[in-house]
Amino acid sequence: MPLVAAKCTSCGAALQVNSEADAAVCQFCNTPFIVEKAINHYNVTNNISAAVVNVYGGMKQDFEIRGGVLEKYNGSATNVVVPDGVVAIGGGAFQNCKSLRSVVLPEGVTEIMSRDGRDSRGAFYDCTNLTRVMLPNSLRKIGISAFHMCTGLTEIIMQDGVTQIGSEAFAYCTSLKNIDFSNGVQRIWAEAFKSCTGLTNITIPGSVLEIDSWAFRDCTELTTVTILSSATKVDAYAFRGCARLINVTYPPGFMSAFMDTPYGKRMEQAKLQAERKQKGLCVYCGGGERTMFGKCKHCGKKNP
Numbered sequence: 001m002p003l004v005a006a007k008c009t010s011c012g013a014a015l016q017v018n019s020e021a022d023a024a025v026c027q028f029c030n031t032p033f034i035v036e037k038a039i040n041h042y043n044v045t046n047n048i049s050a051a052v053v054n055v056y057g058g059m060k061q062d063f064e065i066r067g068g069v070l071e072k073y074n075g076s077a078t079n080v081v082v083p084d085g086v087v088a089i090g091g092g093a094f095q096n097c098k099s100l101r102s103v104v105l106p107e108g109v110t111e112i113m114s115r116d117g118r119d120s121r122g123a124f125y126d127c128t129n130l131t132r133v134m135l136p137n138s139l140r141k142i143g144i145s146a147f148h149m150c151t152g153l154t155e156i157i158m159q160d161g162v163t164q165i166g167s168e169a170f171a172y173c174t175s176l177k178n179i180d181f182s183n184g185v186q187r188i189w190a191e192a193f194k195s196c197t198g199l200t201n202i203t204i205p206g207s208v209l210e211i212d213s214w215a216f217r218d219c220t221e222l223t224t225v226t227i228l229s230s231a232t233k234v235d236a237y238a239f240r241g242c243a244r245l246i247n248v249t250y251p252p253g254f255m256s257a258f259m260d261t262p263y264g265k266r267m268e269q270a271k272l273q274a275e276r277k278q279k280g281l282c283v284y285c286g287g288g289e290r291t292m293f294g295k296c297k298h299c300g301k302k303n304p
Contacts, residue, residue: 006038013067027085069113073097078129082106088113089123091143096125102132109136114144114166122146122169131175137161142169144189151175154198158182165192167212174198181205188215190235197221204229211238211257223247227254239264277304 006017008026017024021035062075068087073080073094078101082089088111094100103124112123122145124130130150135142137159144166147153153173162182170176171194179193183205190212193199201224204211210233216222218241225239227250234254239245245261258264273283281288287298295302 004039006035009033009037078102080104082109084108087111091123092125093123094127095123097127098129100124100127100130102134103130104134105136105139107136107138110138111141112139112143112146114146122148124148124150126150128152131155133157135159135162140164142166144168145171147173149173156180158185160184163187165189167191168194170196172196181208183207186210188212190214191217194218195220200224202226206230209233211235213237214240217241220244225250225258227251 002019003016004019006015007013008015013026015026015038017035017038019035019039023032023034024038025032062073063070063083064072064074065086068085069090070082070086070088070093071090076099078099080100080102081104084106085108086106087108089105089109091114094103114122122143124147125145126149128149128151131152132155133147133153134157139159139161141164142162145168146166147170148168149172151172151174154175154177156176156179158180160183163184163186165185165188167189169192171191174195174197176196177198179199179202181204185205185208187210188208191214193216194214195218197220199219199222202222203226206228208227208229209231211231213235215238220241220243222242223244224247225245227234229251231251231254234250234257236256237259238257240260242261245258245263248258248263250257255264255267258267276283276286282290282296282299282301283303284301285296285299287296289297290303291297293302
């Protein structure tokens with residue numbers, strides 16, 4: 001069966017077709033087409049742009065899809081199931097959809113994209129009533145600001161296919177109580193979970209290799225962090241501003257990630273005291289003279 005490159009005569013999606021067949025159906029928009037015309041890039045649609053198709057039953061005008069990318073949702077439903085055939089969610093596709101409460105993405109979606117250029121607002125930016133998101137196994141990348149300012153989001157179901165969580169992907173998702181990380185995540189970018197003030201504890205899986213600066217900045221209610229990975233990079237101040245963080249388990253050599261947290265300050269103080277004790281100095285003030293009872297002559301505190 002000789003496969004050749006072609007384009008759907010309705011939506012313009014890139015296809016691989018059997019050149020010996022007379023007709024086929026586009027896998028993206030489900031439109032039948034004549035193979036010869038698809039190979040010759042012949043467009044038979046006159047009333048819409050060759051690369052845009054709006055389909056799917058009674059919600060005919062709800063989805064703008066271009067070559068498998070859902071570019072814009074125009075509906076007002078509270079619970080949305082994205083149609084099969086979509087391979088990416090475009091930047092701003094659901095932006096400011098205040099009616100949206102839940103969304104299910106189909107298998108085949110590999111990326112939730114961010115916008116190009118200076119406008120980095122993401123696919124679900126400011127969907128303040130969105131509470132639940134189910135991501136497919138096929139998803140690989142959650143783009144920049146994908147769910148930024150989704151202040152009502154309480155649950156995100158992340159499958160093991162996800163490898164990257166982009167900068168500010170979930171920033172200011174203040175109702176997010178729990179993160180069930182994908183076991184395939186390799187990198188958590190800067191400020192990915194900035195100001196997620198509903199988080200109290202997180203467990204980062206062993207697949208994670210990099211955690212960027214400020215990844216969990218200002219998660220002010222976070223008390224417990226467990227990093228299971230043998231990470232190669234955990235940037236300084238990854239947990240900056242986590243004002244209640246006191247219980248931490250992490251790979252050796254990355255204490256700087258917890259600077260500016262109660263845990264980090266306690267560890268720094270313990271390190272300083274150990275160094276002073278080794279030098280015969282007061283562990284509290286660094287003075288060198290002591291009384292016969294072991295009290296520092298400078299600060300009056302009894303040394304251990």
